[in-house]
Amino acid sequence: MDTSENSSSGLRQRKKRARRAALVESAQTLVLARGLDAVTVEDIAAEAGVSARTFFNYFDSKDEAVLGLPGTDIDADVVDTFVAGGPTGEAFDDLVVVARALVSGLAAYKEGMKRSMALAEKEPSLLSQQIAWFDAQKATFAALLEQRIASGAASADPELGSGLLMLLLQNVAVAWGREDCTRDPEQVLDGVIAQLTDLIPPGRSPA
Missing domain, CATH: 1.10.357.10 (Tetracycline Repressor, domain 2)
Known part of the structure; x- marks a missing residue:
C-alpha cells in the first residue's frame, strides 16, 4: 500500500x-x-x-x-502478529501487547467514560448491556486465541486466555475510573500487570 x-x-x-x-x-x-x-x-x-x-x-x-463503551478494533498488524505466535512467543506477554493496543485508545474516551459511569449508576438497567459487551469481547478474543492455537503457536485454553485478557481490561477500566481518568490508561495497565505478576510470580509452580 x-x-x-x-x-x-x-x-x-x-x-x-x-x-x-x-x-x-x-x-x-x-x-x-x-x-x-x-x-x-x-x-x-x-x-x-x-x-x-x-x-x-x-x-x-x-x-x-x-454506555459509550469503546470499540475493540485492534490494528490488523497486531492481530496478525498475535495469531502467528508473536511478537514475543510468550503467551502472557503477547496478551499484554494486545491489551496495550486496546487501552491505548481509551484516553480519547475520557469524558465519555466519566459520563458512562455516572449513567450506569443512574440507570441500573444498563448493567445488562455492560455484561453483554464484555461477553462479546471475550468471545472475540477467544476466537483470536483459537486461531493462534491452530497455527501451532499456542496451547493455552482460549477461554482461559480470553478471560485473562478481559480481567486486565476490566481492572484497567475500574482503576482508571476510580482516579477520575487522570492518568494515561497504559500506565494504569502497567500497574494492573505489576499487581498480577506479584500475585503469581513468573515460573511459580502450583503448590
Missing part, C-alpha cells in the same frame, strides 16, 4: 472515530438530561446530525451508544 492509500485509510478511520464519539456524546447528554426511557435512537441521531440508519452502522442499540 502506498503512502496516499495509507493517508486515505487513516483519514477514514479518524472520521469514523469522530462520528462514533459524536453519537456517544449525543446519547449520553440526552439521557443525562431526560432519562433513558425518554430518549430514542432517532433523537440521538438527530442530535449528532446523522440519520438513524447511520447510527446503526456504529451501534446495535440505544443502550450501547449511551
Whole structure:
C-alpha cells in the first residue's frame, strides 16, 4: 500500500472515530438530561446530525451508544502478529501487547467514560448491556486465541486466555475510573500487570 492509500485509510478511520464519539456524546447528554426511557435512537441521531440508519452502522442499540463503551478494533498488524505466535512467543506477554493496543485508545474516551459511569449508576438497567459487551469481547478474543492455537503457536485454553485478557481490561477500566481518568490508561495497565505478576510470580509452580 502506498503512502496516499495509507493517508486515505487513516483519514477514514479518524472520521469514523469522530462520528462514533459524536453519537456517544449525543446519547449520553440526552439521557443525562431526560432519562433513558425518554430518549430514542432517532433523537440521538438527530442530535449528532446523522440519520438513524447511520447510527446503526456504529451501534446495535440505544443502550450501547449511551454506555459509550469503546470499540475493540485492534490494528490488523497486531492481530496478525498475535495469531502467528508473536511478537514475543510468550503467551502472557503477547496478551499484554494486545491489551496495550486496546487501552491505548481509551484516553480519547475520557469524558465519555466519566459520563458512562455516572449513567450506569443512574440507570441500573444498563448493567445488562455492560455484561453483554464484555461477553462479546471475550468471545472475540477467544476466537483470536483459537486461531493462534491452530497455527501451532499456542496451547493455552482460549477461554482461559480470553478471560485473562478481559480481567486486565476490566481492572484497567475500574482503576482508571476510580482516579477520575487522570492518568494515561497504559500506565494504569502497567500497574494492573505489576499487581498480577506479584500475585503469581513468573515460573511459580502450583503448590
